Amino acid sequence: MRQVVSLLRPRLWSFKNRGHAKKGGIRFFVFGGIGLFFWTGIFAVSYRVLVYFQRVEDIGDILAYKLLSMVLLTFFSLLIFSSILTALSKLYLSRDLSLVHSLPVPREKIFLAKWIESTLDSSWMVIVYTIPVFISYAIVYESGLFFYANIALALFPLCIIASALSALVVLAAVVILPASRIRSIFVFLGFAVFIILYVAFRLLRPERLVNPEACSSVLVYLRSLSAPASPLLPSTWAFDSLKAALSGDVRNSLFHAALSWSGAVFLAFVAVWAAKAVYFRGFSKTQAALARPFQTQSKGLNIFFSFLPGPARAVAIKEIKTFWRDQTQWSQIFLVGALIVIYIYNFSVLPLEKSPIQTAYLQNLLSFLNMALAAFVLTAVTARFAFPAVSIEGNSFWIVRSGPISIRAFLWIKLFIYLVPLLILSEILIVATNLLLHVTPLMMYLSVITVFLLTPGVVAMGIGLGAAYPDFTSENPAQSVTSFGGLMFMILSATYIGTVTILEAGPVYTVFMAGIRGHGLSYLQWAWVVGSFSVAFLLSILAIVLPMRFGRKRLLVSLI
């Protein structure tokens, strides 16, 4: 154990040393403030929902418990999702591995240290942001102190279980799949994650909550709601423990918590034992690089980009080639694809017709909401791919700098390269979801045009801020999303999307209501409509130009 602690120490020391750095203050407050904001938001929403449930006669408790079990299942699948990716990079791709493996430490201890690190990394965020939900349960149900202790008692083993299962999946995948095919490992893992998310989502059956009439009678509805989840699911153990604690049944609660803990300890042992057998073999295998990548059609690319001047074309082609050859990018594309499919699927099962609210109104509301959501998906994808675009140059950046191409051109090429696929993606997203929502033609046109205007702004912010806050030395540039600049990008982009959506929603609502009531718009209303849309348009232009300029200036300064 002493050695495991020693192996974890650099991480602690680094953390401590970072704390001493000078300009930590502002960042700490920005990060902390935003974190607190989200935390409070989650708390407020879940508290209100629970209070509302309490007022529903008869089934209030059932609904609340159903929600609790859904939260736990989501919690569990999110944990698996994030720990598969963290485990893979911590155990096999991290740069310090070549040092650690040369030290006289048993491999299973290296595994243990890396696994502990990966467990902490992948779970702390999920824990922090689900705790407000549990606290609101505690308040609404006026539970005793024991419940608070039970939150920790029930959630920690769940994290350990999720992380141990992920580690086992990763260990197996790396050994089973042929070494020359690291890429297939990523695709395999991406696929595993997709299945997990999909199954978890199907188990939740959220549409049931919206639509009682899907069941033939109220009784069937109630039964389907209160039907216990599979006792084999680790999240059920946590659920049973928390549920018992809510009603003050300490003994039962402890029993289920103990069940959870024994499962966690058992799986941790299995993982360490498996690591002893195969970890080094897998590690040795992953070091073999792929000698011959896909043959990208250089000639085709050359012709495609023939309209660009020489240097610009060279950068563009290089960008596309390295992107396709970077295996980590691949897995991410796969995951993004999976998330989008699930997102669209969500809409296809929403029982809109059954809703008591006036449908046309609801559809318009939803399609605005959908527009904003699609733009947020775009923001997430941009943060993952376009934001690190400059940092990813890493140590090779000097080639670009010393080459006959200005930083400005370099950044605009980057923007263009990421813009085209992202634009296609977001248009597909918006059209598909709008079709599923059966929106009016007006809304369809409006969304398509809005997304067409929003996307360049969002991508430009990604590239611009990525250039303003580059990190050429990072172990994994893709992680720079979680940096200060990444956060700034997220905030700015969300603000921009929110502003444009609100600027459009107001006038459209007026036009829409006027249409229903059958009378035209007053001059003042016309002025408002025109004014609002012009401001939105202007904003979109500024969102492209300003971040790009800011990025270029900061990048130039940081290079001196």
Add this chain to the structure above:
Amino acid sequence: MIRLKGLSKHYGNIKAVNRLNLSVSPGEIFGFIGPNGAGKTTTIRMMGGLLAPTEGSVIIGGVDMARRPEKAKKKIGLIPDQPFLYEKLTGMEFLQFTADLYGIKQDAFAEKAGKFLNMFSLFGRAHELIESYSHGMKQRLAISAALLHDPPVVIVDEPMVGLDPRGMKMVKDLFRTLAAQGTTIFMSTHTLKLAEDVCDRIGIINKGLLVATGTLTDLKHAADMGEVDLEQVFFQLTEEESAS
């Protein structure tokens, strides 16, 4: 002290190292030379227990690396070509980290760390973050970390890359002193001058195959050349291989 028995490593179709047989005796400085891509780094990574051989075995001081890796690694001080250092640690913290894992006692550590930091003129900056070090300083820190536990075997990959003349001289002297005290040194390099200067024996590797081993005189003899330097021998031996 070091024995490589039929050591091979294949990357797909590439035979990066092909049935290497070698032994190095205690106190010897062995120079492992070859052109870029010859398989030097791959061999060293297998010797350090970082890479599993496709075939064959590595035996360090009588201990088989595959069977008892911890025991074998304890005998080695490994200095890779691109050493990894935790950038956010200070030099001293990094040394402490490696010392902990080699099981060095705290009082012995303080003394040893002081000695090496002084020797490599790092003492004044031991409490600064490694990310603020120059390339050469990082290299010297990596060497200190590898020698901290007094290993009987030192394995070095390209030791001179990034060192200034003073640093080079320091390393050369250090190797000579260590060897005189009985430490076995296995050093890969393509700096032929270095091999000529300090190595007792030299092995030439080309395309994964060991094409010759012996003292400088042996090699000259093998190359069938008169009074020439190692450079000419090197070209002769590696080119012959490439042509065939």
